[in-house]
Amino acid sequence: MKFILLLSHLFSIKIKDKILLVLALLFIFLHTQVFAKTVETGSYIFLPTKLENNIKSFYSFPFSWWNFILIKYEAPLRDDLIGKVTDFCKELREKEDQQIQLIQCGMNISEYLQLISSWANDYPLRQLPPSEDWIKWKVNKTLTMASLPSIDRSGINISILRNDPFMTYEDYIHLMEKRKPFSLEMKKGLLINSEAGLIVIPIMFSYPPEKTDLTKSIARYVNGAKDHLKMPITMFGPHASNWQNKTQIMSDLQVTGVVGVVLFTVFIIALVCMRGWKLLLLVPPIAFAVLLSATITSFVFGSIHGLTISFGMGLIGLGIDYGLLSMFSSDHGRTWKSNLAGLLTTLVVLFVLLFSSIPLIRQMMFFSILGLSFAFLQYYILDRFFYRKIFCFPFPFTFAKSSWRLLIFLLLLLSSPLLLYSSISYDFNIRSFDYKDSVSKALENDLFKTFKKISPVFVIDRALNLGQALEITSGYGEWSSANKIPSENLSVYLPKKEAQEKNLSEWSEKANNIRNIFLQNANLKIFFEPFLTNLRKLSVNNRPPDYVHHLISLGSDHIEFLSLWYPTNNAETALVKKRFPNAFVLKEQIEIFPEILQKELLWMIPLTLVGVVLILVVMYRRVDTVVLSMLPFFTALGFLYWFYKCFHLPVTFINVVTFLIIYGASFDYGVFACDAISRSACEDYRKRTWSSVVLAAISTIFGFAPLMLCKHPVLLQIGQTATIGMLGTLIGTLWGIPSLSYYLKKLKND
Amino acid sequence: MKIKFLLLVFCLITACFSGLATQSDGGNAPLSLKSKQIVSEADLKKHLIKYQQIKTLFVKFEQTKKVKSLGVEIKSQGNMTVRHPDFILWKITAPSEMSVTMSGSNVIIVSKNFEGKELIQKYNFQNMLSDRTSKSMLYLTKWLQLDAKFIADNYTIYELEKNHYQFHPKQKEESPFSELEIQVSKRGDVSKLILKEINDDEIYFTFESPVLNKDKR
Incomplete structure (x- = not known):
């Protein structure tokens, strides 16, 4: 009986309320589902599958678990310093015995x-x-x-x-x-670069690099030692790098969290003061879209990466533009046509990039396409049944035509090609993602100078057991001897089983x-x-002895084993690669990433531009509208050019990915602006359009600007590119399109 | 391992100079008795003045290491040559041939491979380990220089019996040995040296009569 009463009550609820109820329930359900899945934070997602497999496999071998503690001393190397360093090593060993496999500091046999x-x-x-x-x-x-x-x-x-x-x-x-x-x-039991005044302490961890929680106490101990030793000290290697990046990101996010909250509070207060608090009703649909797309992405890909969520939320956040425009709109038919054009131009970009060989970009695009589409759909439905009943006063933004605004716009527009053809440097190296403070950078450079010039060549193979692995590597040993290229492989330590x-x-x-x-x-x-x-x-x-453990990674029913060659010149490197087609040089593997990215961008960017033009042509069938809509994109590029040029910054992979957010927003705003200045649009519509565009841009800038306070290069670059790019887009939208359109019309009439 | 040679040289020098510094009759005495400290820095200086007249020294020895934890004895034999002020050649002739030459801060270790070919390794002990072992090397240098102040500062010297002395390092944590003992013969040279290691192993040296050349300056 109670159940029937409940059902009848449910049926009596108004449709819009039912929609909201269903959405709320789904929201709660999906919230728990998303966080039940693992959020990934590894760096392998940047790499195409083959590269990822090589590098992931490489770091599963204890051979790769060596790091280096670097200590800078002032010459000469005094006995009291040596005593302090060896005491430091002894204490570190005692304190972190479980985490340390080996530490070479003094001749401690x-x-x-x-x-x-x-x-x-x-x-x-x-x-x-x-x-x-x-x-x-x-x-x-x-x-x-x-x-x-x-x-x-x-x-x-x-x-x-x-x-x-x-x-x-x-x-x-x-x-x-x-x-x-x-x-x-x-010297005196320590490895030293006396020219650079550097003490090098090799330290081998007993676990793979991605277990950063285990590295925490060692990293803190090393960091704390600088006060006691009174010498600059740092740790370098895969474990140290993972730890430093994670720590710096957490530290940066704490800062940005506080600043973000302050900015958000200011934003809300400003909205309230301007009688726009109802615009906050646009937030839940975006949040829901993020959660829904995160859940689906997580199921499809098996997990979702932290960067996908971070970037993807920015992309999905573009969807709020559609909500804003509809809330301010006095002509919903026109508004939703603009919104649709904006959505399609953004989706074509995301869709083309979905075919990237870089897993992170594929995942990000999938996540964003879903999220943006969900957001758009929700706003459309909510606009029909809910938002139209909310009256939003337009903000008093007017953008009078002026020649100086036009000049700035033209300067930025004409500067945009310089981003490709001038002296701006491009650095797509994955190493630019790493956070390093200035002391660490200096010490690591001193260490790099001592590294052998030709990098070793690695081969990773698989076998059922140690016996089979030794059978394979005995051939490697023979080839190594015949070609006089030194090799480190299992056969160096043990002969075949028969032998x-x-x-x-x-x-x-x-x-x-x-x-x-x-x-x-x-x-x-x-x-x-x-x-x-x-x-x-x-x-x-068949049990691998201790002295070959560094070359072995045990699976449940197989073993993987690592072999290395030490060529002394490029010809020998080529010879090794010819003999062993699956051989790789670690440095080259990492350097392939920028090559792949550059090749992809060369065809993807033109294809997306063609797609965008086609959509605008189909929807508006006017050349001037199509051209004007694209101008904010180019002014964004131009503003970024001047920013990178003035601050001598290279363009990195992160800048390019962040620019996708600007890419989508710039076409949206371009379409909105063109629609607003068209002859059929009234002054009220124009004001409302500027209100929505300015608010959308401000919310994006407030979201990304705090990241410019970060020290971690990834977060810093996201903040810089998104903020500067958005400002460039705004200039193109608010100063450029109206002014240019006005002067073009004036010229035409004249 | 090479450091061990140098430590042994250090001990032998200690023994020889200690023996030469005292001209009393030796004797066999219990090894673990302690008596009062008898050698002050001033006394030590007096004894060492005699030694400074020595130009060269050559002595043969037999060595037994008692590994207490195993209850085994490892025997070897050899000879040592010392030339004032800082040259030492210490040579083991059995069970296997090996020699260590120290001159200033340079160390040369010579051994032979199975075919009899000499294998030579050269070091500068300034670049060696900076721990207890390298401090021992510094001690050796000070002994070579007969720095009475250094010896008195770093060792507590006891007379167990007549011509039977015990040296205790004052900084035990820096010394590879917990104590040294010396017995001096009637002729005034060292007949026995005992080194006690920190892990309780003991090394016994028995010396023949040294061949000395005095400095005619």
Whole structure:
């Protein structure tokens, strides 16, 4: 009974209220759905799939988990400084033992004890048994070493020698030395670039770079050390970079959050004072559109990236232009024609960019197309049933024609081609997304100077197990030797399974003779007991030993393994790439991104412009309207040109993506302005149009301008491009189109 | 590992100079007794003046390392040459041949590979580790220079018995050894040296009579 009463009550509600009720329920439902999905923050989304796979795979190998702590000192390198640095390393190791795999600071052999022991244990797998004379000679040498005083409390050296009578750890150290990407001196246990006055402390983390929460305490400890050491200090590497970017973005967003709230409050107060508070009713549809499109995007792509939400919201926020125009409108038929033209011109841009090979752009466009369309639909429905009943007074904006405004407009318009053809630099490198303070930049540049000039070449392969991987890499080892290009791969550490079995079998055959050497007296037997025990128990298995873990990434039913080549010139690099088609140079992988982007922009931008022109031609069938509508786009470009030129800023990928927001808004405003100045539009319509355009622009500027206070390059560039671009669009819309139209008409009449 | 050679040289120099500084008869005494401190800086200077007349020294030794945790003994033997003021050649002849030459701040380590070919490694100890080991190297330099103030400042010296001395480093955390002991023979040269490591291992040195050349200045 109660249910029937409820149903009847529902049916009696007015249609508009029902619509609002349904929307509210959907809003709540979708709100929970969106946040139930993972929001991604990784940087792989910038990369086309093949690049992403290579780089993602690369960072799954512990080999890539090395970072560097850089400390700048004033020459000469004094003992007290060295003492402070080694104490700092010791404390860091003690404090963050779980997070640190290895730290090279002072000759602390305990860091490598496990690796060296594992390496020594597997000697019989790697080598056939040597001659008895050789074994005797080596054992004597080892005993000589063991007879020397130990240098620390733990007796670590003794434990190494007991497991490693043949001192194979020297070979392992030699391999590690070859792996170093830089040439630095070793002084008093520290790696140093004495020319630059730089101490370099390699530190290997025990987890992949994207786990920034684990990096937090180490990064803070390193940062805090500068007060104690009284020397500039920074950390450089994939973990450090992820952490620094995340921290700076959070810090910047806190600042912009406060400023944004202040601006928003000022905006609301201004609206109230100007009797426009009802315009706030335009906000819920946009919010709903964002949530709905975020949910669908999340389902389609599996997750949604933080940047998609940030940028996409800006694009969807353009939809508020349609709502504003309809709320101020006194001629809804004309208004919705303008809105439709605005929507279609924006959608054609988004649709063309949907075919980009860059996943972030594809996701952003999908999100924006959905959101903008939902926003448009909601405003259309709400306008029919709700907004038309709300009367909005137009604001007293008039834009009288003036020659100086026209001159400024023409200057910006004519400057727009300079963005492509002048001395403005373009930097589409992904590295420009990284936040670095000036101290870090300087120290990293000093480190880069010590890096070997030719980058290593990587190959990532897959196998069912270690045995299969060794089979593959044994061929790599042979090729490396034949072509004299040094290589780091699994075969350097272990031979194929058959060879291991053969070696071990030989050792077993000669086991008695070998054991007799060690059993000459009780002292030898006791001292080398660990070695003898290991020799008895040793077998070939598929479990990767510790000393190859840096080259292996374990999957559930397979392993991926990394191989590196160290060419000394470009010809050798080319030779490696020819032999191994899936080989890649990390630096080149990252540099492919700007190449891909440039190629895509070269055909996408002209295609979008053609699309926009076609739509305007079809809808308005007037050349002057089509041309005038496009002018705010060019004035935006011109204003941006002068901004980048005056402040010597390069154009980056972020600038280009942000400009999409301006791209859409500029055509919207151009269409609105052309409609407003057409002969059939009355003065009241014009005023209302300027009111909606100015308010729309102000809301966009208020949304993005606070980002100009940010230090992170991505946020800063978004703020700069959106704010300056929007101002340029406004100039074109409010100063340019009316003035130009007026003077053209005057010329025509004359 | 190379640092170990240098430490051993340091200990031997300590032993030899300590032995030469005192001309009393030696004897076998219990190793762990402590007595009052007897050597002041002034006394030490008096003893060391005699040594400064020595130009060269050559002595053979036998060494036994007792690894207490394992209960094993590792034996080796060799000889040492010292030329005033700062040249030392320390050579192990068995179980395997290896030599360390120190001259000023330069260190040369020579060993042989299986084929008998010499392998030479050169270092400047100014570039070596700046930790307890490198501080030991600095101690060695001071011993070579017979800096009585340095020795008295850094060691507490006890006489356990007649001609049986014990040196305790004052800065224990910086020293690789917890203590040193020396026994001096009737002839006035060091017959035994015992090094006690921080991990409780002990290294015993037995010396033959040194061959000395005095400075005729």
